[in-house]
Amino acid sequence: MSRPMRTVRRTLMSAALALLAAGAAVPAHAQAYPTKPIKIVVGFPAGSATDVIARVVAEHLRAKLGQPVIVENRPGANAVLGVSEVARAPADGYTILATNSSSMTANHQIYKKIPYLPERDFAPVTMVVSAPFIMTVNAANERTASVNTLADLVALAKAKPGQLSYSSGGPGNLAHLGMEMFNNRAGIKTNHVPYKGGVAAQTGLLGKEVDTQMDTPTAAPHVRAGKLKALAVTTAKRWPDLPEVPTLAESGYPGFDVSFWLGILVPAQTPPAIVQTLYNAIRTLRDDPNAMRTLQQQGTVELTSPQDFAARIRSETTAWGEVIRRENIQLD
Numbered sequence: 001m002s003r004p005m006r007t008v009r010r011t012l013m014s015a016a017l018a019l020l021a022a023g024a025a026v027p028a029h030a031q032a033y034p035t036k037p038i039k040i041v042v043g044f045p046a047g048s049a050t051d052v053i054a055r056v057v058a059e060h061l062r063a064k065l066g067q068p069v070i071v072e073n074r075p076g077a078n079a080v081l082g083v084s085e086v087a088r089a090p091a092d093g094y095t096i097l098a099t100n101s102s103s104m105t106a107n108h109q110i111y112k113k114i115p116y117l118p119e120r121d122f123a124p125v126t127m128v129v130s131a132p133f134i135m136t137v138n139a140a141n142e143r144t145a146s147v148n149t150l151a152d153l154v155a156l157a158k159a160k161p162g163q164l165s166y167s168s169g170g171p172g173n174l175a176h177l178g179m180e181m182f183n184n185r186a187g188i189k190t191n192h193v194p195y196k197g198g199v200a201a202q203t204g205l206l207g208k209e210v211d212t213q214m215d216t217p218t219a220a221p222h223v224r225a226g227k228l229k230a231l232a233v234t235t236a237k238r239w240p241d242l243p244e245v246p247t248l249a250e251s252g253y254p255g256f257d258v259s260f261w262l263g264i265l266v267p268a269q270t271p272p273a274i275v276q277t278l279y280n281a282i283r284t285l286r287d288d289p290n291a292m293r294t295l296q297q298q299g300t301v302e303l304t305s306p307q308d309f310a311a312r313i314r315s316e317t318t319a320w321g322e323v324i325r326r327e328n329i330q331l332d
Contacts, residue, residue, distance in 0.1 A: 042072070057069075093278065128285075140227070179192070
């Protein structure tokens with residue numbers, strides 16, 4: 001064999017060995033993910049809006065990624081328990097967080113001691129849905145029997161200062177903050193009664209334990225059944241699922257625009273390739289009519305990119321920080 005041919009052969013072999021070495025250096029997670037079951041942690045009870053979307057996402061990921069996906073409910077302390085568990089988990093894509101906007105935009109600004117910081121400890125994957133709150137009263141509650149509009153509720157609260165109460169899923173969640181914003185705008189005082197999760201808060205309203213609530217879209221079936229009266233929605237536009245219900249802006253409070261979201265995040269330092277794999281799988285929920293029907297009952301389906309989701313979290317963190325400081329809301 002001539003010297004030029006031997007040189008070419010050595011060069012090709014060196015290149016091939018370099019490629020093999022590079023392949024060997026690629027982390028296992030980049031070569032194949034997932035290779036074992038995935039867990040989705042929900043910081044709220046079963047049946048909550050966050051739990052509903054987590055189970056839809058779990059079923060979809062199971063089909064798309066070919067591995068079991070388990071939903072684990074870890075309620076407590078306005079989702080702090082469940083969120084903290086995921087913050088401490090390995091950043092390998094096998095422990096995922098399904099949560100709401102309170103836990104990523106407000107909790108760390110309200111609680112004096114909190115074991116996680118959203119921007120430091122989490123990587124956003126996608127915002128699944130966004131939704132309004134619905135101002136509701138119990139249609140069978142004699143204390144609010146005269147209330148059919150938001151103006152009626154405000155008039156009653158002013159006639160009975162400090163005597164009406166409202167429920168929320170816990171101190172510092174967005175239903176609590178949103179109601180305090182409304183109290184401030186309306187010039188009224190209503191008493192906050194925190195429950196352990198939105199389901200319990202809604203049950204409290206249905207059971208006449210409290211007088212009103214900023215409820216999630218899970219209230220809609222009760223509104224249609226005549227058990228609850230919907231007075232207004234908190235977003236700038238009417239909600240298509242209850243198109244007859246006016247906005248707070250239409251009801252005399254211009255500029256009032258409060259919504260919440262439900263989304264998926266993973267521990268910070270999770271490899272971008274895994275984040276992208278999860279997002280690529282979840283965004284195909286739009287191709288599943290049954291899943292879409294369930295998600296649309298929770299709000300507007302968004303399925304935003306990780307980058308857009310991160311920007312939304314940053315923007316809302318700033319906005320809620322202003323409310324928290326203005327209302328001087330601090331919790332231990």
